[in-house]
Amino acid sequence: MAIRIPPRQLFIDGEWREPVKKHRIPIINPSTEEIIGNIPAATAEDVELAVSAARRALSRNKGRDWASATGAHRAKYLRAIAAKVTERKAELAKLEAIDCGKPLDEAAWDIDDVAGCFEYYADLAEALDAKQKSPVSLPMEAFKCHVLREPIGVVGLITPWNYPLLMATWKVAPALAAGCAAILKPSELASVTCLELAEVCKEVGLPPGVLNILTGYGVEAGAPLACHPDVDKVAFTGSSATGRKIMTAAASVIKPVTLELGGKSPIILFEDFDLDKAAEWTIFGCFWTNGQICSATSRLIVHESIAAEFLDRLVKWIKNIKISDPLEEGCRLGPVVSEGQYEKVMQFITTAKNEGATILCGGVRPQHLKKGFFIEPTVITDVTTSMQIWREEVFGPVLCVKTFSTEDEAIELANDTQYGLGAAVISKDLERCERVTKALQAGIVWVNCSQPCFCQAPWGGNKRSGFGRELGEWGLENYLSLKQVTQYISDEPWGWYQSPSKL
Structure with missing residues (x-):
């Protein structure tokens, strides 16, 4: 019996939606060269809907939104996702092997890493609560200072086809742990397991708009996501040539970018x-x-x-x-x-x-x-x-x-x-x-080895291989914005200017 991939739609605001323009992309099994299904092709119109949904996720419910929730609260969802991924390991590994040609044993290993990565960032999300209001030592006793770690906002995550679900997880897990709302745009060459992640998120009750998943071509979906003025950060893994375009697009609206690009190691x-x-x-x-x-x-x-x-x-x-x-x-x-x-x-x-x-x-x-x-x-x-x-x-x-x-x-x-x-x-x-x-x-x-990778250690390169680090605590920092809060605590007046009452 020929292998067929069940159809999925775009995942926006917690619901499955057909792309605005109704376009779809064939899925080709690289082992047989046969068309085995299709995925939706998002365009700028769908990006607009996804960004709006992500914005609402960070502002709904009068302060009880995803961004202001405790890290412990967000960790419960991350652990639930990890458990569902583990439960569906065999199915997800098979889909990944069929979709991108990865040997099944490798795909199974990757799915284990996906679950482990969500678990790891659940731990970091919980630890984030204790780090809030981190005190800063100052040289003047009249002041006290602390630092708040706040989610950077709405993030665009653009990922490659060689590790479809794992590379997505490297970005999605820390972004959600930090309290961001995300739009994931996986590669059009291998998106099937990323759409299954949407189903997992739906099953565990992840709040609407926290994670939106748009499949489609880079020019039609990735580019409008990268330059969208309401996207606060872009994280990209892929070729150096595309990385340059992402940087240029992000520069037009001045937003931070993390780039993990090519190599010749x-x-x-x-x-x-x-x-x-x-x-x-x-x-x-x-x-x-x-x-x-x-x-x-x-x-x-x-x-x-x-x-x-x-x-x-x-x-x-x-x-x-x-x-x-x-x-x-x-x-x-x-x-x-x-x-x-x-x-x-x-x-x-x-x-x-x-x-x-x-x-x-x-x-x-x-x-x-x-x-x-x-x-x-x-x-x-x-x-x-x-x-x-x-x-x-x-x-x-x-x-x-x-x-x-x-x-x-x-x-x-x-x-x-x-x-x-x-x-x-x-x-x-x-x-x-x-x-x-x-x-x-x-x-x-x-x-004395090559390629072993652990989600606890930083990952990233120098020169034209990009900048910024993913994984570990460094990966979480990618999606946090630091806010300095300095308070004057002395009962004495500041005394820099002469008071009118003393004239």
């Missing part, structure tokens, strides 16, 4: 590490999520003394990866998300060959898969630092390789990039790992 392998362990982490760092990770450590910088032996070992590990429909048991590599992404990745590989690089393995469609957007995991050698494959983000299962002889050379190669999101260093020498970690120009550094 290095993994430095020194000569003293176990080759099999290094091979597995290299594969995980680049081919996890079918290579579609902004932080993918897709530039392998390996010590020249072990390069030949390690690459031979690496290829053997890669040949053992099961490439299949994501729903098949044991799948470890599925298709890239769309035909457009498939063509983009294949063009990167073709350009690399034309520029003189060598395809050590992969670079083609797997012979046993005649349909779907599948690409064999690819390793490219004989790369120069001027080649496109070394400098630009591929967002597919492609690893490029260079060798080094000294620690300083490895660091120079690693930092010679416009990006600064992630990096990894692999060595038994922990003092060397610490030196290299400090020298790497990246927001995230893994030591």
Whole structure:
């Protein structure tokens, strides 16, 4: 029986609504290339409705609104959402695997992380109550001061297709914990589980307008959301090119922006590490999520003394990866998300060959898969630092390789990039790992591993990988505005000007 995705509508003000213009977008299964359903296509008119609903959520009920509620009150909803997500884990993981091509085991892991993230921010929401009126020490006894942490207001959240529900949660959970009202615009290439999150919110009784979910194209829905004058902040995860547009749109009305953009992250392998362990982490760092990770450590910088032996070992590990429909048991590599992404990745590989690089393995469609957007995991050698494959983000299962002889050379190669999101260093020498970690120009550094991510730790990059940090306490701060309150408490007059009564 053919897989079909049940239709959903836009989620605005706690209700399902058809888009104003009635347009819809086909859902294409990247494993089979079949149309398996459709999602609504929001436009500026729907954005207007969603922003109005979010505004009402922050002003209704005479002060008993979402923004002024206690953190403990908001935490109850976050925990209820986490429980519902856990309850529906198997269903949500399957939908995610079908929608974006992610292996089912990975999707299940992601859904666990979604529930964990909502739980974590429920804890932080509760802790926020105790932080209100945080005292500030002043040098003058005649004054006392405290700081209020208030929700920033209505926030626009624009998220990518590689981790559809998890990337949405990274923004939705802290925004709701802070007391903001949100409009989520997921990628049109993978929105199904985000619409299911709307159903979860409806089931747990989240107040109307607190979370609104608009599916649709970036130009038609994302752009009007980013520049809307009644949206107080925009948080975006996606390409650097789109990030520039988001910044420009937000600048037109002067609003804060958090950007988590592209990457071309290095993994430095020194000569003293176990080759099999290094091979597995290299594969995980680049081919996890079918290579579609902004932080993918897709530039392998390996010590020249072990390069030949390690690459031979690496290829053997890669040949053992099961490439299949994501729903098949044991799948470890599925298709890239769309035909457009498939063509983009294949063009990167073709350009690399034309520029003189060598395809050590992969670079083609797997012979046993005649349909779907599948690409064999690819390793490219004989790369120069001027080649496109070394400098630009591929967002597919492609690893490029260079060798080094000294620690300083490895660091120079690693930092010679416009990006600064992630990096990894692999060595038994922990003092060397610490030196290299400090020298790497990246927001995230893994030591003797690559890609593990925890919602308690800050996530974000430098340079053209964006700015601001998500996750952890830093993620909550993104959605809070600080208000200084200073009070004069002395019975004595201020005395700066001469009093008329003393003339």
